Amino acid sequence: MESLDLISFRIISFVGVAKSKYLEAVKKAEEGDFEKAESIISEGDNEFNKGHEVHAKLIAKEAKGDRTIPTILLMHAEDQLLSAETIKIMALQMIRMYKQMNELKKGGSK
Structure with missing residues (x-):
């Protein structure tokens, strides 16, 4: 198995992205590019899920009785x-807010 440090760095890397x-x-x-914003959220979700998967495996390992000492890095x-x-x-809330603002701007310029 990977070292706890390496596992921690993997989590940090995935969720940092x-x-x-x-x-x-x-x-x-x-900027008003809501389609791209939603696409980028999806890209972020893919990375987050990778980090979450690594984290969940650690939790499962501990639940099976492995009492690995947590570190500051973890x-x-x-x-x-x-x-x-x-x-x-x-971010999702702000995207909704910008969509509403954009719609208000469109309605006000008619």
Whole structure:
């Protein structure tokens, strides 16, 4: 099995890309490109799911009795996982907000 450090770095890498994608999606929504924003959210979800899968395997291993000592690195990986999830929620809300603003702008210019 991979070392705990390597596993932690894998989680951090996957969810770091996911967070970047979610923030990139917000920028696209701000620019009015909602189709691209939703596509980028999907790309972020793919990366997030990879990180989540690695994390879930660790939890399953522990549940089977493996008492691997958690490290600061693993705690950082879990923090990144949770913050990516939070950023996604905020990004989706902001995309909806930009869509509404865009519709209001279109209606006001008639």
